[in-house]
Amino acid sequence: MTTSEAQATDVMPRTRRPGLLMRPALWLALLIIALGAVAPWWMPAYFLGVFTVAYYFGVFAMSWDLLFGFAGEVNFGPTFLIGLGAYGAGLMNNAGLPIPLCLVGGAATAVVGGLLLALPALRLRGPYFGLVTLVAVLLLVDAIVIFASVTGGEIGMMVPSVLSINAAVNYWYAFGFLVISAIILFGLSRSAWGLILQATGQDRIEAAALGFNVTKHKLAAFCLSALFSGLAGAMLTFYEGTASVDQMVDLSIAVQIIIAVVFGGRRTILGGILGAIFLVLFDELLRPIGQLNTFVVAAIALIVILFVPDGVLGYALRRRGSA
Amino acid sequence: MRGLQILIDGFAISSLYGIGAIGFTLMFGVCGVLNLAHGGIMLIAALIGWWASVTYGAGPYLSAVIGIVAGLAASYVTYFLVVRPLQRSRAIPKDEEEIFILTGTLLWGIMIQVGMDYLFSDNPVTLQPLLPGVMSIVGVRTPRNEVLIAVLCWLVIGALYLLVNRTRIGKQLLAASINPRGLTLLGFELSRIYIIVWTIYGLLAGLAGVLLASFFGVSSANAGALTASAFTIVILGGLGSVPGSLVAAYVVGYAETLTAYLIAPTLRPIPALLILIAVLYVRPQGLLGRR
Numbered sequence: 001m002t003t004s005e006a007q008a009t010d011v012m013p014r015t016r017r018p019g020l021l022m023r024p025a026l027w028l029a030l031l032i033i034a035l036g037a038v039a040p041w042w043m044p045a046y047f048l049g050v051f052t053v054a055y056y057f058g059v060f061a062m063s064w065d066l067l068f069g070f071a072g073e074v075n076f077g078p079t080f081l082i083g084l085g086a087y088g089a090g091l092m093n094n095a096g097l098p099i100p101l102c103l104v105g106g107a108a109t110a111v112v113g114g115l116l117l118a119l120p121a122l123r124l125r126g127p128y129f130g131l132v133t134l135v136a137v138l139l140l141v142d143a144i145v146i147f148a149s150v151t152g153g154e155i156g157m158m159v160p161s162v163l164s165i166n167a168a169v170n171y172w173y174a175f176g177f178l179v180i181s182a183i184i185l186f187g188l189s190r191s192a193w194g195l196i197l198q199a200t201g202q203d204r205i206e207a208a209a210l211g212f213n214v215t216k217h218k219l220a221a222f223c224l225s226a227l228f229s230g231l232a233g234a235m236l237t238f239y240e241g242t243a244s245v246d247q248m249v250d251l252s253i254a255v256q257i258i259i260a261v262v263f264g265g266r267r268t269i270l271g272g273i274l275g276a277i278f279l280v281l282f283d284e285l286l287r288p289i290g291q292l293n294t295f296v297v298a299a300i301a302l303i304v305i306l307f308v309p310d311g312v313l314g315y316a317l318r319r320r321g322s323a
Numbered sequence: 324m325r326g327l328q329i330l331i332d333g334f335a336i337s338s339l340y341g342i343g344a345i346g347f348t349l350m351f352g353v354c355g356v357l358n359l360a361h362g363g364i365m366l367i368a369a370l371i372g373w374w375a376s377v378t379y380g381a382g383p384y385l386s387a388v389i390g391i392v393a394g395l396a397a398s399y400v401t402y403f404l405v406v407r408p409l410q411r412s413r414a415i416p417k418d419e420e421e422i423f424i425l426t427g428t429l430l431w432g433i434m435i436q437v438g439m440d441y442l443f444s445d446n447p448v449t450l451q452p453l454l455p456g457v458m459s460i461v462g463v464r465t466p467r468n469e470v471l472i473a474v475l476c477w478l479v480i481g482a483l484y485l486l487v488n489r490t491r492i493g494k495q496l497l498a499a500s501i502n503p504r505g506l507t508l509l510g511f512e513l514s515r516i517y518i519i520v521w522t523i524y525g526l527l528a529g530l531a532g533v534l535l536a537s538f539f540g541v542s543s544a545n546a547g548a549l550t551a552s553a554f555t556i557v558i559l560g561g562l563g564s565v566p567g568s569l570v571a572a573y574v575v576g577y578a579e580t581l582t583a584y585l586i587a588p589t590l591r592p593i594p595a596l597l598i599l600i601a602v603l604y605v606r607p608q609g610l611l612g613r614r
Contacts, residue, residue, distance in 0.1 A: 074422060120600075124607050126421060127357055131558045132603060134551060135596045142593055202418075251547055255429060262426055295437040302430040305423060306408050309415045 036175055040168035048171045052239060054280035055174040059181045059232035061260040061272030063225040066185055069267035070194060071221040072201025073121050077133035078229055078257050080117065083140050083249035085110035085230025087151060090243040093159045102161075103234045110230020111223050118222035122215060134251070141249055156244030163238045170239055177235060178273065181228050186269045188224070197221055198267075259301040265311025274313055327463050329577075329584050335469045337576025338476035339534055343549070344556040344568045345483065346527030352500040352563030353520045355421070359428040360401055362549030363435030364525070365532030368394030369541040370439055372533050373448040383451040387533045390450070394529020395522065397435070402521045405431045436546040449540035450533060472534050479530065480569070483523070487565075492519060500563065552592075559599050561612020570610055574598065 040048060064078045089106025093099065113136075120132045144151045151157050164170050188194050199207040200214045208214045237243040247253065260279050264271025279297060286293035308315045343365065350356050358364075372390025375381040381389060405427050409415065415423050452468035459465070487493035498506045499516045507513050535541055535549075556575050560567030575595040583591045602610065 068422075074425070120603065124603060127425075127562065128558060128603060128607060128609075130425070131554055132600060135555070135599060138551065138592070139596055142590075146589070252433075255433060258426060259430065291437060292441055295434050295441070298430045298433040298437070302405070302427060302434070305427055305430070306405075306412070309412060309423060 033179055036179075037172075039175075040171055045167050048167045050280060050284050051277070052167075052171050052174040053236070054277045055178040055273075056232045056236045056239070057257070057260065057276035057280055058178050058273035059228055060257050061264070061276045062181060062185050062269050063228040063232070064257050065261045065266060065269050065272045066189065066228075067221055067225045068261065069269070070189060070197045070201055071218055072198075073218075073221075074126060074130040075117070075133045075225075076130045076251075076258075077117070077135075077137040077254060078225075079249045079251070079254045080133065080136040080140050081110045081113050081226045081229035082233035082236075082253075083137075083144075083243075083245075084113040084226075085233035086237040086243040086248045087144065087157065088230070089234035090157045090159045090237050091150070093161055093238075094157070099161050099163065099238055102238070103231060106234030106237075107227050107231040110226045110233065113230075114222040114226025115219070117226075118219050121218060121222065137249065137251055137254060141245055144245055144249065152243075154245055156242040156246070158242050159237060161238060162241050163235070173235065174239070177232070181232075182270060182273065185224075185228065189269045193217070193220075259297070261311075263301050263304050263311055265314030265317070268311070268313045268317065271311050271313035275311070324462065325584065327461060329580055331460060331463055331465055332469070332584075333573075333577040333580035335473045335538070336580055337573040338473045338480075339531065339538060340552065340556055340576050341569045341572035342476045342479060342527060342534065343531035344553045344560075344572055345480065345565050346524040346531070347553045348557045348560070348563060348565055348568040349496075349527075350520060350524050351557070352565070353496050354499075354517050356406055356424055357421070357428070357554075358401065358406070358524075359425055359550055359554075360405075360432035360435060361528060361553050362546035362551075363432040363439075364394055364397045364401065364528045365535065365549050366439055366541060366543060366546045367397040367435060368529035368532030369450065369536035370443050370448060370543070373450055373536060374443065376451060383453050383537070386450060387453065387537075390533040390536075391526060391529035394532055395525035398521050398525025398528060401428065401431060402517070432546060432550060436543055439546075440543040443543065445543045447540040447542035448536060450537040452537050468537060472538055475530075475534070479527070483527075483565075486523075496520065552595075555595060555599050559602055559609055561609030564609070564611045567609055567611030574610075 039051065043051070060078060060082060063081075064075065067073045067075045067078075085106040087106075088109030089102040092102040092105045097105070117133060117136060121129050124132060145153050148154075163173055196207070196212050197217050197220075199210070200212065200217050204214050233243075233248055236248065240247070256279055257276075260275030261272045262275070263278060264273065264275030282297055282300075283293055286296055289296070304311065310318055343361075347358065347361050350358055368390040371393035372386040375389040376383070376386035406424060409423050409427050410420065412423075452466065454467040454471045456467050457464050458467050458470065460470070485493075487496060495506065495511055495516055496519065498511075499513065503513055506516075532541065541549075552575070556571045557568050559574065560569070560571030575598075578594045578598060579591050582594050606612075
């Protein structure tokens with residue numbers, strides 16, 4: 001632990017917490033994980049597929065929350081990182097590499113993209129940076145369409161391998177990936193490192209004046225967010241069997257990720273999972289009303305940010321905190 | 324000959340972009356609001372104008388006016404239903420207001436886009452040209468409508484200049500953009516000024532939508548791209564700077580026209596995006612922006 005991190009833990013008010021095994025939140029989390037893990041035995045196969053996608057979406061949302069809620073960076077282009085991971089992995093798979101190597105390669109591509117995005121983030125503020133990320137997505141879409149002979153263009157790129165053809169196995173892959181990502185990201189967000197990151201997001205000058213290395217923490221946040229987004233994008237590609245602009249890179253997907261985080265509660269990491277499941281499930285349930293379902297989902301999210309700006313999980317935590 | 328054609332087409336397109344962007348930048352300069360439902364409001368103006376002309380046989384001028392009024396109404400709805408509640412909400416910390424308004428207007432823009440898609444489908448619609456026929460400008464055949472659009476855009480820009488710099492209301496707007504608290508202390512009602520800005524904004528966005536529909540044609544699928552292009556122009560020129568936005572509109576307009584004519588129409592949007600990134604690296608505040 002560096003001295004700066006030790007300082008941050010000292011600054012934090014020390015409240016006496018019950019032992020780890022006595023906390024109800026832990027048991028609740030374990031119960032939810034157990035319920036999720038045995039889902040293939042009681043859930044209809046159709047919903048297994050729905051949840052599989054929702055879980056990957058949950059990882060997208062958590063990685064976005066790390067940048068937005070903690071590092072304070074308005075990243076309108078999470079799909080830039082996801083797309084790089086998905087297409088990086090897909091291209092390697094088409095070149096004949098096995099899935100595990102492709103996943104590593106896809107994640108590495110996304111991390112390089114994350115560093116590219118971090119460069120302007122260190123110079124630009126708020127809306128200016130937001131626009132650069134937006135432009136990054138538009139340029140990636142253009143690049144995919146222009147090099148259609150390699151990437152499949154708007155139709156999408158087929159990959160020869162898939163994770164599994166068994167719905168339950170696919171579900172477990174997604175669920176395991178979600179749980180591991182959630183533990184790592186949530187743990188980090190609650191660590192001294194997460195607190196410093198939050199400080200740099202809220203006031204970077206003051207954080208720097210306190211002796212924290214702002215650049216190092218921001219870069220690390222971008223790399224982590226990119227790593228998880230890219231890995232999730234790559235896994236989603238091998239689940240679907242295709243990498244496609246419509247499902248992984250398009251701006252509407254970026255908007256859905258933002259909605260998921262704001263709905264679930266920003267700065268909570270875990271809220272993103274809630275938001276992602278809500279979004280994907282609702283999209284399925286509202287399918288009978290056709291194209292209007294996007295309208296209803298956007299309206300619900302708008303109502304949430306108007307009346308419960310902390311999001312569902314943030315609201316619940318605040319209630320408990322004040323009670 | 325081709326060079327002249329690029330000059331003329333580029334000029335018309337750029338003036339149209341300028342009109343689309345100055346409302347957006349004025350709104351940010353005075354109210355501090357980045358309205359990501361901008362494309363949606365232009366879309367409403369275009370589609371309602373088109374609907375009036377198709378369903379009730381309104382002439383080109385009447386349908387243009389109906390479209391602009393629809394844009395104005397959409398602007399008011401955006402303000403009263405989305406932006407003002409967010410600004411007044413006690414649960415939102417002041418330093419996070421900006422991101423909430425961005426998210427809120429983004430969601431509202433999606434609702435507009437999907438709603439319009441549902442009502443009118445996503446087929447591109449084209450409004451009748453305000454002036455039919457073609458004329459020749461130093462040997463280049465140019466649609467009269469294109470000339471009219473360029474002239475109209477510059478008349479409106481001129482009128483806006485006079486309004487902001489020569490009238491009492493305009494001076495209040497300027498003061499609000501420089502120091503809103505000072506203006507309040509002098510006894511001016513800030514919320515009244517905001518309503519004036521949203522009115523001007525609605526009229527400009529409505530006009531831009533209607534003219535765009537009569538020039539290119541507009542479909543509900545364009546809403547996001549329209550917002551993105553206005554956002555690009557405004558950031559390139561410098562947030563809150565109206566002259567900067569006009570310069571940027573011409574940079575983007577000509578970059579797109581040159582690419583479309585000389586390289587390939589499919590690459591049309593790319594150079595503008597690259598210029599934007601390059602400018603932001605060298606001058607993060609945009610061309611004419613202030614810090």
